[in-house]
Amino acid sequence: MAQIGVLYRLVATITCFVCLGFNVGMCSESDALIKTYVSSSLQSNDGFVKSAKLKVHKISGSEWDSLVIKSELPVMVLFTAQWCGPCRVISPMLDKLASGFTDRLKFYTLDVDQDSDIAERYFVRSLPTTIIFKDGNKVARVTGVDLEKISELVKQFV
Incomplete structure (x- = not known):
């Protein structure tokens, strides 16, 4: 609802x-x-x-460096696309995680159709792909809908 x-x-x-x-x-x-x-x-x-305010914000390639690479907190980015059905399965779970770890981990989504250069830089070939960044470096990656593994990674990096 x-x-x-x-x-x-x-x-x-x-x-x-x-x-x-x-x-x-x-x-x-x-x-x-x-x-x-x-x-x-x-x-x-x-x-x-x-619409209701979501906890996970969509970012663009122009915001990438300031919000992800230069972030003092670890960052989880969901690489997605509007046409991606499995991506919609992960989104509500990320919203719940984001509300629980507000000041310890940042959560963003990035549309690979709009910012394909960022997706190519991190070799995102299938969707959804979730990557955790810490100190500007990629430290963990989950490809597909593995909600349990994503939850474990969040707990590991907070």
């Missing part, structure tokens, strides 16, 4: 038709069904609809 602020005072709860509110990791607040429903049910959504 996702809560979407409408006109800053009214909050509408939209239930995804796939999971019917039983959030078992298959849907997220960025689910395409929710976005489609909200955008089609409003005459204009120019600034009146804002």
Whole structure:
């Protein structure tokens, strides 16, 4: 389920038709069904609809050095793409981890279609790929949807 602020005072709860509110990791607040429903049910959504705030922020290649390489904290980056279904499985888990380790580890996503040069630099060939950076260096990597291993790495590097 996702809560979407409408006109800053009214909050509408939209239930995804796939999971019917039983959030078992298959849907997220960025689910395409929710976005489609909200955008089609409003005459204009120019600034009146804002989605729930996620803990994991999307970054671009221009922010890479300042947010990842120069970070004083360890950083976990999920390399993803909009078309990647398995990436949507990991996103809700990263949001939960990010809220639990706020001041000890930073969490970001990077779209490989928009910033292919960064993905090439770290030899990201399949999605999702999760890489942990510490002091600007790659220290750990998980390819695919291995939620248990990602959780272990987070605990190891905090």
